Amino acid sequence: MDAVGEQTARSWPRGLTLIPEYISPATEADLVNYFAEEAKSHWTALSSRRVILYGLHFVQSDTSHRRYTRVTPEPIQRLAERLVADGYQDQLANHILVNEYKVGQGIMPHEDGPAFVPNAAIISLLSATVLDFYRKDSADRSTPTTSIRLPPRSLCIIADEAYTSYLHGIAERIAGAGEDRGYRLSLTFRHAILPLPAAATEPAKEKRILNLLQRRR
Ligand SMILES: O=C(O)CCC(=O)C(=O)O
Numbered sequence: 001m002d003a004v005g006e007q008t009a010r011s012w013p014r015g016l017t018l019i020p021e022y023i024s025p026a027t028e029a030d031l032v033n034y035f036a037e038e039a040k041s042h043w044t045a046l047s048s049r050r051v052i053l054y055g056l057h058f059v060q061s062d063t064s065h066r067r068y069t070r071v072t073p074e075p076i077q078r079l080a081e082r083l084v085a086d087g088y089q090d091q092l093a094n095h096i097l098v099n100e101y102k103v104g105q106g107i108m109p110h111e112d113g114p115a116f117v118p119n120a121a122i123i124s125l126l127s128a129t130v131l132d133f134y135r136k137d138s139a140d141r142s143t144p145t146t147s148i149r150l151p152p153r154s155l156c157i158i159a160d161e162a163y164t165s166y167l168h169g170i171a172e173r174i175a176g177a178g179e180d181r182g183y184r185l186s187l188t189f190r191h192a193i194l195p196l197p198a199a200a201t202e203p204a205k206e207k208r209i210l211n212l213l214q215r216r217r
């Protein structure tokens with residue numbers, strides 16, 4: 001267990017893992033350049049941040065969901081393959097979301113949901129942030145159950161209970177106590193289950209999941 005984890009290890013949800021320095025500073029710099037230059041036309045602006053989605057897109061044009069693929073670029077595909085080779089993911093990611101956070105931006109507490117294999121791998125670039133976890137069965141959304149600091153170049157795995165029993169989010173604030181926040185990029189690698197699992201195919205639920213995926217785009 002690394003120094004960051006030690007302070008909060010006892011309260012960490014099962015299935016939550018942090019691997020510091022998973023990528024080298026050179027790989028980090030290459031990725032940052034890639035998103036600023038070659039991939040700059042891939043960005044989509046959401047109301048609170050910008051995102052790029054590689055892999056499966058879900059399109060809700062009628063009740064039978066359609067899907068299409070934007071080819072995952074080589075440097076991103078290499079990382080997805082490394083996550084499997086290193087044993088962090090069992091299935092190769094087919095849905096990779098790049099999130100851009102300017103200082104003060106965040107992502108509201110959410111669950112990644114049953115459309116994916118319960119394993120989300122998050123690689124952070126450039127700046128640290130704090131990821132908050134909230135138990136799904138608790139009504140309290142103002143006090144996180146656990147908060148973990150994700151340093152730049154780290155890998156965070158949200159699997160098992162951490163994936164299924166908790167929401168996660170990043171508060172929209174400039175900085176908290178002892179926290180420095182700068183411009184941050186993150187890459188989230190997931191494997192979308194196709195066709196959607198039984199839990200997700202009941203019409204109302206399916207619609208909600210597809211909406212969620214749409215909104216994240
Ligand atoms: O940027 C992050 O670290 C979190 C991203 C996330 O939760 C998501 O894409 O579902």
Ligand SMILES: [Fe+2]
Pocket residue numbers: 110111112120168
């Ligand atoms: Fe998430």
